[in-house]
Amino acid sequence: MRDATAPEGDPGPGALPVAITGLGAHLPARVVTNDDLAERLDTSDEWIRSRTGIGQRHVAAADEATADLAAEAAKSALADAGLGIEDVGSVLVATTTPDHLIPGTAPLVAERLGTQVAAVDLNAACSGFVYGLQVGGALAATGAGPVLLVGAETLTRVVDHGDRATAVLFGDGAAAVVLVARPGARLGPFRLGADGAQAPMLHRRSGGSRYPTTAAGLQNGDHLLTMRGGDVYRHAVARMAAASTEVLARSGTDVADVDLFVGHQANARILEAVRARVGIAPERCHVTVERHANTSAASIPLALADARDAGRLHPGATVLLAAFGAGLTWGACLLTWNPDDEEIT
Numbered sequence: 001m002r003d004a005t006a007p008e009g010d011p012g013p014g015a016l017p018v019a020i021t022g023l024g025a026h027l028p029a030r031v032v033t034n035d036d037l038a039e040r041l042d043t044s045d046e047w048i049r050s051r052t053g054i055g056q057r058h059v060a061a062a063d064e065a066t067a068d069l070a071a072e073a074a075k076s077a078l079a080d081a082g083l084g085i086e087d088v089g090s091v092l093v094a095t096t097t098p099d100h101l102i103p104g105t106a107p108l109v110a111e112r113l114g115t116q117v118a119a120v121d122l123n124a125a126c127s128g129f130v131y132g133l134q135v136g137g138a139l140a141a142t143g144a145g146p147v148l149l150v151g152a153e154t155l156t157r158v159v160d161h162g163d164r165a166t167a168v169l170f171g172d173g174a175a176a177v178v179l180v181a182r183p184g185a186r187l188g189p190f191r192l193g194a195d196g197a198q199a200p201m202l203h204r205r206s207g208g209s210r211y212p213t214t215a216a217g218l219q220n221g222d223h224l225l226t227m228r229g230g231d232v233y234r235h236a237v238a239r240m241a242a243a244s245t246e247v248l249a250r251s252g253t254d255v256a257d258v259d260l261f262v263g264h265q266a267n268a269r270i271l272e273a274v275r276a277r278v279g280i281a282p283e284r285c286h287v288t289v290e291r292h293a294n295t296s297a298a299s300i301p302l303a304l305a306d307a308r309d310a311g312r313l314h315p316g317a318t319v320l321l322a323a324f325g326a327g328l329t330w331g332a333c334l335l336t337w338n339p340d341d342e343e344i345t
């Protein structure tokens with residue numbers, strides 16, 4: 001329950017008066033099925049589906065990088081919001097697979113869109129979009145908006161294609177939202193967290209300042225993604241469930257009032273375990289992992305766009321998001337989907 005003494009339009013504890021006014025997605029054209037992977041890896045459609053729920057993934061073309069996917073998603077979100085690039089105040093790109101280590105990807109995306117406003121990357125791995133919502137929401141609420149927030153990834157560029165334990169899990173894609181300050185809107189509350197002590201659980205060891213790229217390191221595959229899958233699984237369930245429960249409690253929202261739950265689309269079993277722990281009804285969950293696989297920071301906005309296209313997001317809907325990723329990082333947030341049709345102010 002909201003505080004009855006709160007001023008009218010108050011978004012509630014820990015929430016921002018910010019609306020998502022545009023949403024757009026972009027997936028690369030090429031689709032790789034589990035059977036395609038089984039032609040060159042010791043795996044099978046049955047194993048991948050039963051352990052992860054993944055059936056296929058989209059894979060970027062050789063000449064496509066993260067900024068290319070991001071720019072297409074951003075254009076689609078702007079069109080959905082009815083805005084031009086000249087209206088945008090800031091560009092945020094949540095990614096853990098940037099085009100380059102230097103510079104960031106956001107300035108490249110901004111250049112493709114035709115703007116020189118503030119543009120910066122945010123790397124919280126697969127939690128990047130939920131982190132980006134709080135950072136971007138705060139920017140929008142303090143006059144630096146409208147904010148274009150893009151989750152964009154090309155994970156297939158950094159996995160070891162000979163390692164069946166990781167190669168089957170990931171896909172490429174991008175999706176974007178436009179965040180606009182609006183009285184009466186609600187973005188939050190948020191519960192974000194991080195535990196750097198667990199960094200080696202899911203990482204690319206070399207290529208940064210700790211372990212610069214060397215010929216020997218490249219030979220050893222130190223620049224590729226490695227993961228302790230079982231540990232990641234357990235932490236993902238525990239952290240996403242706890243963060244979700246906390247944001248529900250903080251906002252005084254009954255879990256039965258959640259209209260749509262969109263978790264990070266890494267693994268259908270992880271999502272099912274989180275759903276059961278938090279007590280969300282199965283029909284309130286939107287799951288796209290079968291078609292998209294794990295697209296890291298792009299997975300939640302891609303799933304939101306998919307839910308919208310399927311008619312599952314109605315104005316005023318209470319939406320719960322939860323994410324988990326390398327870092328370790330995790331987060332959850334509540335929001336009210338486009339609470340009204342007011343003009344942007």
Ligand code: COA
Binds near residue numbers: 227
């Ligand atoms: N095809 C066939 N066998 C595979 C395989 C594949 N693609 N990948 C791994 N295996 C094998 C392993 O070699 C291992 O074999 P072994 O027992 O002979 O050593 C066995 O399968 C492991 O099986 P199991 O323990 O039943 O796997 P699991 O149920 O733990 O599932 C994951 C493995 C990776 C799917 C699961 O741990 C997971 O999803 N973890 C989270 C990963 C994730 O989401 N990371 C990103 C987070 S943002």
